[in-house]
Amino acid sequence: MFDVHVHAAPDVIDRIGYDDQICAQYAAEGFSGFVLKGHQESTVGRAKALARATGLDVVGGIALNRPAGGINPAAVAATLYSGGRVIWFPTADAHTQESAGLPRLADLQPRLNRSTLSTPPVLAADDEQLGSIYLVLDLIAEFDAVLCTGHLSAAECRWLFDQAGKRGIKRFLLTHPSYTVPAMSIAEIADLAARGAYVEITAYQLWHQPGMTQALLAEVARAAGDRLILSSDAGQPNSPQPPQALKELIERLASQGLDSSWLQASASDNPRKLVLS
Structure with missing residues (x-):
């Protein structure tokens, strides 16, 4: 299997293990690799070191939060030229993160202001901001990298998908x-999947999303169809180890009557095709 979404220490918040410890877990469980994600820094160097040391396909990228300069073409160019494969639009500094009361760096350091990031059409952008967004998209297209929507709003995800298509991006993950x-609603998810977007379901949602159930996640999986991506989004001290988290997600969805071979492919073939093929 190949996990497209995992967190490890060092990080600004506690994680269940350091990079090498998490990597050892994947190796022991027979995974082919994983994508190392950080909300506050590029993970390319860390991923490259793990890949060289272990032979696993460990992939890095960058989330376009305030420590990266926001939606910053220079940060994206540096990430891609150094071998990064995944670009997340704002996560911890998205305006949705603030309005939903989800964790932010400013929670740890009150002297930081709480300004947030957005893309059109939710918040108007001037020509300079739009130019930065379009250059980021062009760079992703040129490197055939993966564009992830991060924690943008539903309207922003739809806008970003349309812009990505216009600028030649082939790898797009909700x-x-x-x-x-x-x-996003089931109908919105099904529409974007039918138009070519990959759709992620995470094990994190089982343990930490208020009101979420395996039955609801099964509805999302059905809406995604052959564009489904299953990942762990694990690394929290109060979650299972990432490989076990992803395996349990598959088991829970299978208990809802979903085909096990399809679910296995959604945690192996589909994510490898998205990130590496």
Whole structure:
């Protein structure tokens, strides 16, 4: 299997293990690799070191939050030229994160202001901001990298998908669209999946999303169809180890009558095709 979404220490908040410890867990469980995600820094160097040391396909990228300069073409260019494969639009600094009361760096350091990031059409952008967004998209297209929606709103996800298509991006992932943010409807998810977007469901949602059930996640899986991506989004001290989290997600969805071989492919073939093929 190949997990497209996992967190590890070092990080600004506690994690269940350091990079090498998490990587050892994946190796022991027979995974082919994983995508290392950080909300506050590029993970490319850390991922490259793990890949060289272990032979696993460990992939890094960058989330376009305030420590990266926001939606910053320079940060994206540096990430892609150094071998990064995944670009997340704002997560911890998305305006949805603030409005939903989800964790932010400013929670840890009150001297930081609580300004947030957005993309059109929810908040108007001037020509300079739009230019930065379009350049980021062009860079992703040129490197054939993966564009993830992060924690943008549903309207922003739809806008970003349309812009990505216009600018030649082939690898587009809706980051846990049924999570608290962006809280997309089944109909919205099905529409974007039918138009070519990959759709992520995470094990994190089982343990930590208020009101979420395995039955609801099964509805999302059906809406995604052959564009389904299953990941752990694990690494929290109060979650299972990431490989076990992803395996349990598959088991829980299978208990809802979903085909086990399809679910296995959604945690192996589909994510490898999205990120590496």
